[in-house]
Amino acid sequence: MEKYKCSSVGIVGSGIQGVCTGLQLIKKGIPVTIFDKHDPLSENFKPASYGNAGHFSPYAVLKFNRPDILKDVPKMLFSSYGPLAIKWNYIFKLVPWLTNYIKNCNSRSMLHTAKYMNQICRSADQSYEEIFKEIDTTNLVDKKGIIYVWSNKNLKSRKLEIKVRNDLGINQKILSQKEILDLEPNLKPIFDGGILYENCMFARDPHAILKKIFRLFLNKGGKFIQDNIISLKQTDENKAILNSEKERYSFEKIVVAAGAYSKKLTDQLGENIPLDTERGYHVHFKGMNKLISRPVICLDRGFGLSPMNQGLRAVGTVELGGLKNPPSKKRIDYIVKSAREFLPQLKEHHDEWLGFRPSLPDFLPILGPSLKNKNIIYAFGHDHLGWTLGAVTGKIICGIVAEEKTNLDLSAYSSKRFN
Numbered sequence: 067m068e069k070y071k072c073s074s075v076g077i078v079g080s081g082i083q084g085v086c087t088g089l090q091l092i093k094k095g096i097p098v099t100i101f102d103k104h105d106p107l108s109e110n111f112k113p114a115s116y117g118n119a120g121h122f123s124p125y126a127v128l129k130f131n132r133p134d135i136l137k138d139v140p141k142m143l144f145s146s147y148g149p150l151a152i153k154w155n156y157i158f159k160l161v162p163w164l165t166n167y168i169k170n171c172n173s174r175s176m177l178h179t180a181k182y183m184n185q186i187c188r189s190a191d192q193s194y195e196e197i198f199k200e201i202d203t204t205n206l207v208d209k210k211g212i213i214y215v216w217s218n219k220n221l222k223s224r225k226l227e228i229k230v231r232n233d234l235g236i237n238q239k240i241l242s243q244k245e246i247l248d249l250e251p252n253l254k255p256i257f258d259g260g261i262l263y264e265n266c267m268f269a270r271d272p273h274a275i276l277k278k279i280f281r282l283f284l285n286k287g288g289k290f291i292q293d294n295i296i297s298l299k300q301t302d303e304n305k306a307i308l309n310s311e312k313e314r315y316s317f318e319k320i321v322v323a324a325g326a327y328s329k330k331l332t333d334q335l336g337e338n339i340p341l342d343t344e345r346g347y348h349v350h351f352k353g354m355n356k357l358i359s360r361p362v363i364c365l366d367r368g369f370g371l372s373p374m375n376q377g378l379r380a381v382g383t384v385e386l387g388g389l390k391n392p393p394s395k396k397r398i399d400y401i402v403k404s405a406r407e408f409l410p411q412l413k414e415h416h417d418e419w420l421g422f423r424p425s426l427p428d429f430l431p432i433l434g435p436s437l438k439n440k441n442i443i444y445a446f447g448h449d450h451l452g453w454t455l456g457a458v459t460g461k462i463i464c465g466i467v468a469e470e471k472t473n474l475d476l477s478a479y480s481s482k483r484f485n
């Protein structure tokens with residue numbers, strides 16, 4: 067029997083999901099055009115896929131829909147100087163996400179999320195390694211592992227996380243303070259212990275890697291159009307259209323990979339998906355990237371340090387506040403102060419950046435066709451793990467577009483769960 071072939075695909079978004087999906091489709095011989103408001107090769111391109119912490123973290127399957135975390139949320143929200151913050155002018159708009167989050171905050175949902183995150187995380191690195199065979203990643207990807215530390219002896223999440231990961235067969239090595247200092251001697255010993263995820267990869271410049279994957283896509287015949295897509299529609303069995311302010315583009319299928327902005331498009335399709343954003347920040351300490359050899363994350367402060375080519379990147383925290391609020395100076399101050407506590411050698415910082423994690427309240431991405439328009443396929447909502455899951459998402463979405471069989475159970479990623 068002849069394989070199904072799609073005649074053309076338009077992808078909205080050239081973040082890591084869009085670019086990896088485009089690459090897989092073009093490799094299959096399916097004509098693809100990627101759209102983005104910003105050219106990924108330009109300096110103006112600064113979405114989440116540009117400024118993240120660079121962890122390839124397939125072990126991070128346990129998310130925030132945990133009953134133990136829920137109890138701490140109100141306290142954290144009322145402190146403006148902690149890992150979680152809120153823009154109070156956004157509280158009413160946050161209601162759909164928040165109510166769904168509370169509904170999903172129980173042991174059953176937590177384990178459901180962990181199981182289905184693990185299903186895709188298991189082949190996340192392998193999927194990237196296949197791409198890395200085709201691009202030069204010298205000085206861009208390191209494999210020295212990733213360390214998590216905790217500075218609160220009674221950090222209760224520790225035991226639960228370790229157990230769930232053990233149950234799922236995830237490799238983790240518990241470290242004492244001394245063992246961490248043996249690996250990272252410049253850290254100030256203000257932590258109690260930690261975990262090393264050995265042999266994990268990290269990106270020394272996520273944007274540079276994305277650009278290489280994007281160039282590979284173009285070299286294989288993929289097209290890119292810089293345009294802001296304002297609407298989309300499936301018009302008949304074999305046709306779906308994208309509209310910008312000036313142009314109308316027609317394809318057989320469309321992939322929505324617009325990260326945290328995807329809701330603007332999915333709302334038009336009559337689906338009420340509670341996508342929102344968990345805002346995160348970074349700054350760089352230029353010339354200080356040699357102070358540590360691998361990313362170090364402080365679990366109880368919700369921030370981390372990543373040695374990037376641009377400098378030491380202090381990155382993280384979660385702020386609930388939508389896409390339009392301006393950046394918060396207090397968030398930056400919190401990250402800078404925390405970074406200096408771990409590495410007192412740090413002085414001036416540069417490049418304050420705010421990015422938007424595409425967040426769904428059960429912390430699973432949406433991967434699959436729109437409920438009412440089967441030619442429009444969703445690939446968004448990867449939240450804290452979107453960098454890790456870019457390459458595997460590309461493969462999954464390509465398989466959905468080409469209507470191929472898969473051994474994966476994709477039902478858990480459908481938008482049906484919110485409708």
Ligand SMILES: Cc1cc2nc3c(=O)[nH]c(=O)nc-3n(C[C@H](O)[C@H](O)[C@H](O)COP(=O)(O)OP(=O)(O)OC[C@H]3O[C@@H](n4cnc5c(N)ncnc54)[C@H](O)[C@@H]3O)c2cc1C
Nearest residue numbers: 079081082083103115118119121295325346451452453454
């Ligand atoms: C502070 C921070 C740290 C993080 N650290 C990590 C980490 O260490 N590891 C990890 O795995 N993940 C991490 N993440 C999460 C990860 O970065 C994101 O989940 C991921 O980059 C999302 O990729 P994306 O392609 O879905 O969206 P994005 O990267 O946001 O890309 C979406 C693109 O769509 C374009 N777009 C949107 N709407 C339109 C439109 N209407 N028309 C045209 N173009 C449009 C945008 O311009 C953008 O380029 C972090 C995120 C943040 C904020």
